[in-house]
Amino acid sequence: YVDVLFQNAKKIGVDIKLNTKVVELITNTEANEVLGVKAESKGKPLYVRATKGVVIATGGFCGDVNMIDKFILDFRGALTFASANSEGQGLKMAEKIGAASTHMNFAAVYGYGVPMSKDKNNRKGWIFRGHVMNLYGPITVGPDGKRFVNDDLGATSISQAMSHLGFKKVFQVATEAQLLDFMKNDPIQVIGWDQNTFKKELEEQKVFVVKADTIAELAKKMGLPADQLEATVKRYNQFVKNGKDEDFGRKYMKGTFEKGPFYGFIGQPIAGISLGGLKVNKDLQVLDVYDQPIKHLYAAGEAIGGIHGGSYIGGNSVGSSLTLGMVAGKKAAASK
Ligand SMILES: Cc1cc2nc3c(=O)[nH]c(=O)nc-3n(C[C@H](O)[C@H](O)[C@H](O)COP(=O)(O)OP(=O)(O)OC[C@H]3O[C@@H](n4cnc5c(N)ncnc54)[C@H](O)[C@@H]3O)c2cc1C
Known part of the structure; x- marks a missing residue:
């Protein structure tokens, strides 16, 4: 499905930047608003201004065993089958600007x-x-x-x-x-x-x-x-x-x-699929600790928490990631 999405995204002119890691969300803290991101590419900083919104889709956190030990208390010390890239980077960046998380103690x-x-x-x-x-x-x-x-x-x-x-x-x-x-x-x-x-x-x-x-x-x-x-x-x-x-x-x-x-x-x-992550509302807007949406910040996929409740039903992660990714993208594109 990645191949299909990748080819179609290129066809409609999406600028895909490989080997480019987002390291920070840039905010206007007074207005509780995300303005864009700072990324790093080949050791060089890259700033992207997001006029509509930023969608966090950086996946889960089970690739970081310290996160498993910190949050998945029932399974401290468990092995991991997640990718090394699944280390909750988007979650950590959003938490730095006041985002709330939910269901952090659950994983598949x-x-x-x-x-x-x-x-x-x-x-x-x-x-x-x-x-x-x-x-x-x-x-x-x-x-x-x-x-x-x-x-x-x-x-x-x-x-x-x-x-x-x-x-x-x-x-x-x-x-x-x-x-x-x-x-x-x-x-x-x-x-x-x-x-x-x-x-x-x-x-x-x-x-x-x-x-x-x-x-x-x-x-x-x-x-x-x-x-x-x-x-x-x-x-x-x-x-x-x-x-x-x-x-x-x-x-x-x-x-x-x-x-x-x-x-x-x-x-x-x-452990391999985190069920906890960023707290979002039905429009996939990321909420802050007062349950208020952080303007222009959206999230989808394994980066969000609460979709599965406390128990993973096999197969539901790819499906919800694809569907909610589409919804978050549409909501962000329509935002003012
Ligand atoms: C071995 C295995 C088997 C699985 N089997 C199933 C299954 O059968 N059915 C099912 O539904 N689910 C399954 N899952 C879970 C499912 O694959 C994931 O939950 C789903 O792919 C999550 O999609 P996502 O787009 O949110 O994140 P991901 O697919 O993890 O994609 C996140 C992307 O963000 C990138 N990224 C991370 N941090 C940054 C950053 N700072 N800057 C830029 N990019 C970044 C990562 O490199 C990655 O490419 C499985 C998972 C694993 C590991």
């Missing part, structure tokens, strides 16, 4: 994150689509080796359950048949990896996968209490045979865990 946090590096200071990670894998029958347990949630839940619901229970990690157990079914029917296992990279990880088990012939051995490799994981699996197998999950009522019970090899997947919370 997936439960099955995988670190990109063994270096603890590098918090970049990938999303393992463990929530999709579970639809082929695998189970999810906590650090105590017990199931704690309906395994069929989406990845952001799993992370919510983790945060309530104080779990820093989750562990999935799959039979080989379940895993092969997942890989056959779904082309993407880890977002950012092709299937060959995932197959290599299944063989080498260097990043987040472990493999064992028995449940007890698998538990040991994942650092879980073996007795408990065996008990969990035994109870769950009975549910599968009876066709009813008496503990969590899951729907996708596909196969028992009786014959190895078994695969284990270690996941941790990974």
Whole structure:
């Protein structure tokens, strides 16, 4: 969609400046009004006078792990899958001139994150689509080796359950048949990896996968209490045979865990889409701390807060960014 928008913007004469970073909003503070921006391009300052308005569309802040730790209190220390450019620059610039923010403590946090590096200071990670894998029958347990949630839940619901229970990690157990079914029917296992990279990880088990012939051995490799994981699996197998999950009522019970090899997947919370940001009114005007619009300042996309409430529904971010970007642009163009 970027290609389509880019080509059309060029066609209608939009002056697009690449490698140009906005660093400051220029204001007439007395009138609570934005006059334009200061940017930097190749080390040189560039001033742009905005006669109609400035639309902040600089994205979210989850690429800055300090912002995650400062605001997303339930997930301090989480990995991030956001772009390094998503560091809330527009939000910070607008706050400097008195803009208000909202919903800052919420983000889309997936439960099955995988670190990109063994270096603890590098918090970049990938999303393992463990929530999709579970639809082929695998189970999810906590650090105590017990199931704690309906395994069929989406990845952001799993992370919510983790945060309530104080779990820093989750562990999935799959039979080989379940895993092969997942890989056959779904082309993407880890977002950012092709299937060959995932197959290599299944063989080498260097990043987040472990493999064992028995449940007890698998538990040991994942650092879980073996007795408990065996008990969990035994109870769950009975549910599968009876066709009813008496503990969590899951729907996708596909196969028992009786014959190895078994695969284990270690996941941790990974944040990527901030749900908090600038406070705006229905015209996408940025509000100040007194809920008054800051004249000629608009915002759209992930830079604004409150669109999703406290919980992200997958897919709603691109849609709202595109739609509200258009609305903000139209409102700014019509402003006097
Ligand atoms: C891996 C991943 C998967 C996702 N999957 C989905 C999905 O399936 N469905 C969905 O709806 N959403 C998804 N999202 C979220 C969605 O992509 C974003 O919320 C959405 O793209 C935000 O759009 P935006 O235009 O507000 O910001 P962005 O697309 O982040 O664009 C902001 C732009 O502003 C630039 N910028 C930042 N600061 C400055 C500055 N100071 N000066 C100039 N430019 C600046 C950035 O470089 C960037 O180009 C995903 C996000 C990630 C990271």
